[in-house]
Amino acid sequence: MARKPTVYDVAREADVSIATVSRVLRTPERVRPQTRQTVLNAISLLGYLPSGSARSLAARKTNSIGLFLPNIDQLDQIGEFELTSDDAADMVIDPPQGQEDNTDSLYFDEVLRGCELESWRQGLSLMVSIGLRGKGDDIPQLINSMSEKVDGLIVLARSVPDTVLAFLRKRLPVVMIANAPANQENEFDLVRVSNRKGMYVLVRHLVEEHGVTSMAYVAGTDDSPDNGKRYEGFCEGLRSEGLEPSAAPIYRGQFSQSSAYQITGSLVRQGTLPRALVCANDQMALGALRALSEAGVDVPGQVIVTGFDGIKETAVSRPRLTTVRQPMVDLGRAAVSTLVKRLEDPDSPPISTELPVRVELRESCEGAMD
Amino acid sequence: MARKPTVYDVAREADVSIATVSRVLRTPERVRPQTRQTVLNAISLLGYLPSGSARSLAARKTNSIGLFLPNIDQLDQIGEFELTSDDAADMVIDPPQGQEDNTDSLYFDEVLRGCELESWRQGLSLMVSIGLRGKGDDIPQLINSMSEKVDGLIVLARSVPDTVLAFLRKRLPVVMIANAPANQENEFDLVRVSNRKGMYVLVRHLVEEHGVTSMAYVAGTDDSPDNGKRYEGFCEGLRSEGLEPSAAPIYRGQFSQSSAYQITGSLVRQGTLPRALVCANDQMALGALRALSEAGVDVPGQVIVTGFDGIKETAVSRPRLTTVRQPMVDLGRAAVSTLVKRLEDPDSPPISTELPVRVELRESCEGAMD
């Protein structure tokens, strides 16, 4: 590949000035059709591709936005990748489920999809990067990586440490998905779902339709605002039915299958299973399901199980899982949409959007039984 | 947000030249520690963030690479997105599985993850974009979108029309994942998996361990090289066991659950079920499983079902699915790694890498039975 052709090359080839070349690309209607064609021919002849850097520099904007996804496990531990060809097919019996507990990725892929989609619609490029949770002080790395190349950022909750966030926010528009750093909810542009309302509706359903009066909450990690909101909804739901939230036990899980698996297992052994296990997310609900299945406890006959998020596995599990589905693609779209608004009008007050959720009733709560 | 500070502002603040500021960032060891500190202070005081565009322009490279993922359905049909807040939670009974047949995304998310990971390791930024399958002639849009901002591209098979690919390839390094355009396999840098070998090993396993002599192949779409290679492996496997491939029926599906569901359904009705249904991908295997389950056919007792890909659902389905797992994350990493090599040495011959697959035996083929 020879040196890449530039406007100058095209201009010379078409025997016009560089300004005309640029105009053919930016504002073709201001160029005489004949000239335009000459230039286009030259462009195609030379295989000219404008330089995004130069364009961005001159325009003082990149038309790109960045998306931070949460960390994958421990990035530090990820080693070299060796590029070796190997036409092989090993055989493995009953392979362990590797990353079953990588709760995050299940959810983020769809958000990404939404961002991608909406960026495309808006004519923006999307840059994605792994977050830097835990690597709080490596701001140079961060800068090198992405922030200097975009007009604004979308950050999934907890994918970037608050200190870094504060740093970034000072010089770039930042839109948060799911939730903002503590105590700053009102300073960030924000897109989230109705966690509280979703859980509220679900709990009321359990009480009203299934007459459940004894339920337990299987919680996620404490530091998760999602978890907090969902628990709030849980309590309000109970109260609205005249039940006392404090009477409902809370079991603290980690949002992971294994944590709920263990919790449920010990409930079985202690014989303290409630009528319904309301889990803070789907992964935990799946874990509970597994434990109950192994213990021979009938779901939903003996115990009802519900999840939250609406990941794909909920539609395949046995029994299929009742859950509260988040509009994840729309979350992504809304985030991009918000960022675009922010870029258009940097000084307007923070934009906060709450997207509706959908309570999906399936067999795990008898919702779809005959 | 005021005008963004530049090197000039920092230089003035620190009372040095812009060259020194630049050096502090690029080659700190060449600056006297004391000066360096002064500059760093100024940078932090002003909240200076270097301009990626300017940097890239001066350096003549962007340190970014692009990734094309396949189309999401019909992009054209995707409408405006309206940003409205709505704190609601509707209720739906037994929701239909919306995009169950969006085969692609299941697979690509993990590839993306690998690209992301490896880009991060290599200090590159990753730009992702939806492919333009079907929009073959909208090259201007394409250019605007991304290609002009990156040093090289990674393209997932069939996400970009061949014409566009030809266009891009002339001015940017392009690495293909899965397969190159027909008749150009030897001209592209390529990363793929051992489709043939995987299916070969699987088929031999079915014959040798389960004594299967009657099996059918549920094929994907014709235009898929993946499908082709897998079928080759299928045939070779049979031949190697002294069986005649032409005796094994082929049923042509679309890689989708529903296609295999229908195929399997009619086999049940006709009473022409083979001992084993070897599916070209997991989605179809899941569809088959569903049809068999509804027909009350025992898997694996009466019919063995196998998939290909190793998507997550295979580990949750009932029975869990025997499949050939592709190292999807590694596919992504290998692609980035290849692209980096290519950028370092633009004129070396095409790099082609074949990654090993893993045959994962689960209940759907009795592999994990007691």
Added chain:
DNA sequence: CTTCTTAGTGTATGCGCTTACATTCAAATG
């Protein structure tokens, strides 16, 4: 004491584009 190095810094140029402004020229106007 002079000359040569070398570390540290500044000056100036160019990266490839966009765009305000200047120029040209033909058609429209009086």
Added chain:
DNA sequence: CATTTGAATGTAAGCGCATACACTAAGAAG
């Protein structure tokens, strides 16, 4: 026919950075 006007194009000035090269000062070498 002189003048105005507007469309089409060219000229040139940045955009913010990296870096080759020039320069300075101070120590090393002679």
